[in-house]
Amino acid sequence: MKYDVVVVGGGPAGLGAAVEAKKTGAEKVLIIERDRELGGILNQCIHNGFGLHEFKEELTGPEYATRFIEMAKEANIEYILNTMVLNIDEDKNIVALGENGLIDIEAKAVVLAMGCRERTRGAIDLPGYRPSGVYTAGAAQRFMNMEGYMVGKKVVIYGSGDIGLIMARRMTLEGAKVQAVVEVNSHSSGLTRNIVQCLDDFNIPLLLQHGITYVHGKDRVEGVTISKLDENRRPVEGTSKFVECDTLLLSVGLIPENELSEDTGVNLDNRTKGPIVNNKMETNIEGIFACGNVVHVHDLVDFVTRESRIAGKNAALYVMNKTKNDKLIETKAGNGVSYIVPQHIDLGSDEEINLFMRVRNIYSNKKLVVRCGEDVILEKKRLHMIPSEMESLKIKSDIIKNLKGNIEICVEGV
Template sequence: MKYDVVVVGGGPAGLGAAIEAKKTGLEKVLIIERDRELGGILNQCIHNGFGLHEFKEELTGPEYATRFIEMAKEFNIDYMLNTMVLSIDKDKNIIALGESGLIDINSKAVVLAMGCRERTRGAIDLPGYRPSGVYTAGAAQRFMNMEGYMVGKKVVIYGSGDIGLIMARRMTLEGAKVEAVIERKPHSSGLTRNIVQCLDDFDIPLLLEHCITYVHGKDRVKGVTIAKTGKDKRPVEGTERFIECDTLLLSVGLIPENELSMDTGINLDRRTNGPIVDNRMQTNIEGIFACGNVVHVHDLVDFVTRESRIAGRNAALYAMDRSRKDKSVETKAGNGVSYIVPQHIDLGSDEEVNLFMRVRDIYKNKKLVVKCGENVILEKKRVHMIPSEMESLKLNLDIIKNLSGNIEVCVEGV
């Protein structure tokens, strides 16, 4: 089988990239999806809040996904479901396993859009037995929203990621009692709007700087012991208390799915756990691009779509031998900034570049400053910045053309 562009993953990133590749002028575009349907994680996100940037209206996850699925079908984009990509080599030869067996595919360009997965109990070394009733928040969401299974009646949520916050509201609406959301950090890991709409509106307590020290129960969860955490992030002796519950949901972080990327020889950024990319979303292997949560975890699906268009368009240009590469400069996360994507900027770029980043702490009345050497080339004031909400800075063509070296982004006082 031969294709111009093969997209690995049929979620919002993969759909957006495939559609953009087709719009750019390619005939043969393929999406490979390991699940039974297109749409990815959006299919189980039945709450609204999607599409405000992309469509200027509020949609549910399935509604947002359906719009792109319908576009993919209108553009006659091929797709394979229930198919797992096993390997990709540097010549863009793909081996996949589908319902009919092994499939060999040759592609001129590849877009990686595998998304991310949840951090599990094993990854956080949670003490206690291994009873039933412990779920990741995303697994509980799928059980409830797609399978119609109520996972519990008395719930504690560990971690304040967005899926955990949304599940606090979802379970409350279904009649469960959410006892508390426990967060080790001094600030929430989720969006401010989800704190308000999912916790405050339902009087669900958020206990910051707390941790779970033990999970009780052998057959089924009976409860958890929690404690305050000190400056060293460890439990403070004497602050322990028991909370009775029959269900524990974990919302303790997301990890980009990059086992396939590593096997292919793609360089990963240890801060994002995703591929190192340039402003065209191209990895260190020419012709292999990446976008969405496989690169870095986004807070809004609209930003995933924006990024996927860049990857899809440039993958198409590469497949048509219309891609040109110039000298590039690196982007560096300075004081107060955790990471920056893209990590490289091609100086021959013919379009503006958006730098996406997250800050390390809560900052008020500060500014994001972009420096090239000792020269300040851009600065933007921010009234409020928190690690859970992604920041972006736009570099116009005039700035890019005049870059003389690597750039650094840092947080400075106003």
């Protein structure tokens, strides 16, 4: 099996990359998906709010996925389902395991689009027994929205990630009582709109700077002990209280799925836990690209699509020998900035570049400043910035071509 571009993952990133690769000129494009259908996480996200940037209308997750699945089929893009990629070498030879056994595939370019997974109970070391009734928020979402199984009636949600917030509303609409959303930080880790629409609109309390210090119950969850936390995240004496529940949902962060990337020899960023990429979304291995949540966790699927288009386009151009590599400079996260993607910029780029980043803390009336040495090349005022909402800056191509060294982005006072 020989292909121009092979895309690993058939979720929003993989679909967007495959469609763009074919559109750009790659003749043979293949998507390899480990699940039973294309669409990825979008299939279980039955709420609306998708597509406002991409399609200028509000869609549900399945509707958004369907549009790209139809584009892929119209472009005659091949896909294999129920198939797991086991190995990719530096020459882009792929070994996958499908329903009919092992498959050997030769690719001229590869796009990594495996998405991300949820952090589990083991990752946060929750004290207590291991009763039934403890789910990650995404697993509960799949059970309810795709399998038709109601996971519980009295619910506590630990962590205020977007899936957890959305599940607070979903459980309430299905008749469950959501006792509280418990967050260890002083701010939510989800989007502001989800706080308003999923918690405030349903009078669900959000307990900031609180932690779950014990899970009660041996066979089934019977309740949790919640305590207020000090600045070192230690329980404050005298603040503990027992909250009865039969279900505990965990929404405590997402981790990019990069075991395959690492085995292939792709360099990972310690901060994002995803591949280090340049503005073409190319990794350190020539001809291997990455995009979407496998690179860094996004807020909106529309931004995943935007990024996947860059990866798909450049994968196709690489196959067609229409890419050229110029000098690479680094992007560095300065004061107040947690990370920046892409981590490298090609000075020969003919297109403007979007830099995505997250800030470390909550900031009001500050500005993002881009510096090259002592020179300020761009600055943007922001009324409000929080770690849970991604920031982006556009740098025009004429500015990029005149850069003399690495750039740094900082948060500075107005």
